[in-house]
Amino acid sequence: MESVKATMPWIFFLLFVGVPIAEIAVLISAGEAIGLWPTIFLIILTAGVGASLARAEGRAAIQRLAAANSANAALALADAAAIFIGAILLLTPGFITDALGLSLVFRPTRLLWAHVFVRFWQRRRSDKFEETIIEGDFSEKSDQRSAADRNSHQLLKN
DSSP states (O other): OHHHHHHHHHHHHIIIIIHHHHHHHHHHHHHHHHOHHHHHHHHHHHHHHHHHHHHHHHHHHHHHHHHOOTTTHHHHHHHHHHHHHHHHHHHSSSHHHHHHHHHHHSHHHHHHHHHHHHHHHHHHHHHHSOOOOOOOOOOOOOOOOOHHHHHHHHHHHO
């Protein structure tokens, strides 16, 4: 658990500093290769296509979530969460986030991500809750009360 706390600042650093720097580098490279306006057009196109795909897949995921039973509810919930995260990534300008967003919204790759997420979550939960085993012996005790005690107990009940 301590190692997770130590890596959290680095994860946030990569998300909020590393990803935007990488996106800017890719956008500059794309702008140099195909030009400014085609690059802007591609960014807007991926956002529009991604939003419509996310809307359609989101509706289907909500229906699957409503029909899910307890055995597959975690997978259906992870599927819906992946679509939501993918839609946010598609609306974020940039080609890296668009590629990741499409992989989360597109059903075949989303199912792979959902399985990875469910396994990761189950492993984290099992690490938190260690199994406690209490060993011991037991023996049954017979009713050792005397006949007089049983009779007085019966009288109190009535």
